[in-house]
Amino acid sequence: MAAVHQTQTASMASLSKSETSSKPASRAGTVFALAALVRLVLFELPGLADLLASRVEISTPITSFKRLSEGVFLFRNGVPPYSGGVVHQAPLLLGLFYPIISIPVLVRLLYIASDLAIGSMLSRMAELKASQMSRKQQHEKENTTGSMAEMEGSTWSGLTVASLYLFNPFTVASCVGQSTILFSNVAVVASLWMGMKGNKSIAMFGVALAAYLSLYPIMLAIPVALLLTQHIDGESKKRAIQLSVGFLATWTVALLGLSWVLVGSWDFMSSVYGTILSVRDLTPNLGLLWYFFIEMFDHFRPFFLVVFQLHLFIFAAPVSIKLRHHPLFVAYLLTAIIGTLKAYTSVGDASLYLGLLPLYSEVFKYMRYSFLIGNLFLYSSCLAPIFWYLWVYLGSGNANFYYAVGLVYGIGEIILMVDSTYALLRRDFDLQNPPTKPEDWSREVLQK
Template sequence: MSPLLYIPAFAIRLALFHIPAIAETLASRVEIVTPITSYKRLTEGLYLFESHVPPYDGGVFHQSPIFLALFQLLNFLPSITVPILYALTDITIAYLLTEITTKKQAIYGVKPKLEVEKGAKGIEPWVVGALYLFNPLSILSCVSKSTLIFTNASIVLAVYYALQGEKSLGMFWVAMASYLSFYPAMLVAPIILIILNWGANGSTILKKDIVLHCVLLYATWLAALLFLSYQLVGSWDFMGATYGVIIFLSDLTPNVGLFWYFFIEMFDQFRPFFLVVFQLHAFIFAAPLSIKLSEHPIFVTFMLCGIMGIFKSYPSIGDAALYLAFLPIHDELLKYMRYGFLTANLFLYASTLGPIFWHLWIYAGSGNANFFYAITLVYNIGQILLLVDVMYAMLRRSFDVEHPESLGKEVVQK
């Protein structure tokens, strides 16, 4: 991608970082940061850690111990270092997306195509990177200093190294993403599929041996990260304060997800049952998608990132920024999508009214929690509609490629 795109994207982020009113406001917006990605909570945990007080005792800090070590180191550097780190991480994600697009187009170039696609050039890789860099969701998530950006970078790195056939690095980065945010554990299957389908580089090793090797690598890396965390903080308390909060939803701070309002209203005797149902629902799609679309593992990664962005316990707009970045990589599906206009309007509608309803509830006192939760439901309906539409596009295109005679005709199941 041309440096001419990196430079303005980097400059925009640094400029916004240096406008305190914007940076501080974004850092406290519930649509952008959550209790497990908040930079403000990270600084509180870091203060306790440096004061030799267990950082997880206060019930405020819910992030991985590795962030304590990273940002403690950054404290010894000039204050500009943190904004530069966030901006460079976003630039790195964009660069990796262009590389993933290039590799995907080379792989799909030899696959069967529709007649109208033959000779047609796919989307330019730099466009995919530009769509991420100048997506308002990406910019807002970066400037808010949400630590979700490091999870997103880990996921993209996992896909990139899997495409290169680097099993150890691919599984390390998906283990890192799982360690940071728990839910990316569902991406193990599509990352292994990428290695099996495209990253084996003509290897004669049996597929089951590659799968076993990858699973062992993932378990080893994850165990190493957890043990390193234990060494950093001197106890296993971080397990309950990070993953326990994610699983059991002990912090009911409002966000753009489906959990918080539902469990505020939930009777205590029903809470364990519905926690199991909600958490299982987030993971239950991983196996069927990986089986049905085993020949399209990057698309499976996109779908599962979208599902995480909807059904995880503490989602934010940064989750949407990630899976929306994967969407243009599959530009061949866009012509099959039917609800693009409706989906775009739902996103715009929610983006406009979300902050207004939050203000009415929290500051003006003329609304209540129903106002904000209703608009988050609209936002999630838009996300669900987008995923359903893209899934239809993938299945219909695959069917048309296999049955060219049915092109343009309605398919009726008998």
């Protein structure tokens, strides 16, 4: 995929620069309308939405729409929703669906609108990033010889980025399967967008909301803070960080307090975050942990639980330090790490980081394993339903089969992360050390 657009982008970019001002609005309208139409049609196909909603790759215990409906039903009938072991979604989500859950059309429209919102925010982020980059290049051109600026390949347009998100099969399946991970994704993308625009309060609200919905995005506070402070230095930077942390704490407390007001007890804390952290529900999924904890003796459980959860969080530090000049890439990498290593992973998580990756389309030409990664994703998405069928319906396979697919998927995700990080670092290296001597041209560069 990476190399596809190499030629096209150049021409497209020039096209969009010259004659865009009138056309893109209508073109964007077409793309978004088409995306909405595809989802509407898929929602209407008999049985498809139910089928997708029941797939373990799409609905996990913490994002399943069925469990959410159960929670809303219990809530509506005055039964404390979190006292049983079924509902693991945040109270405000129950509150959001409380008025509309009995009207399927509204629920579907909400899902479609959220997906389109992510698409539109991604496209704006791409445009914002492009303009920031060209400003930076202008700046560098004035100061230095200018070779760096010319080396810069043009990036993909916002619309391309948006349509790559909107027509990603993972995104569509996750949306039609009504996985509630979508709302967490909206919050994440909104916080990144606002971070780019420098709006501390809303950006931190996005982080707080995403963390409130699915806990792990709390790590994204770091890249968002980096985004907010990337153009300021010294004392004001310190102040900005303090302010952001303050906002984050305030918003988190506010959201939790509001939840308490809504359900009237703190039960939800253990039911929502306890389940995420202690991996109590071992329904199989594409993740890497369920099988471990099924096989494990009970007295090892706490130790490995701590190790696995720490393992996930620990990446925040090295990634943010090494790539601090690319806060958006840090955000992409952290969402990918969350999507790979969290206990209840689903294709909805993949749709988020696969949506963020095209923002860095300039690194694609440095990627070495794009074909392999594409194949790994393809194989795991084909094999997962087949092995599930062999295991659960025919009984001739077993849990190992399905877990093997999870491993293949995990390998695909990890190679993607490693390769894209390599590509970014390699590009940085070439930018900082442009090959000036003829010997340099023979070094393993993709760009002669």
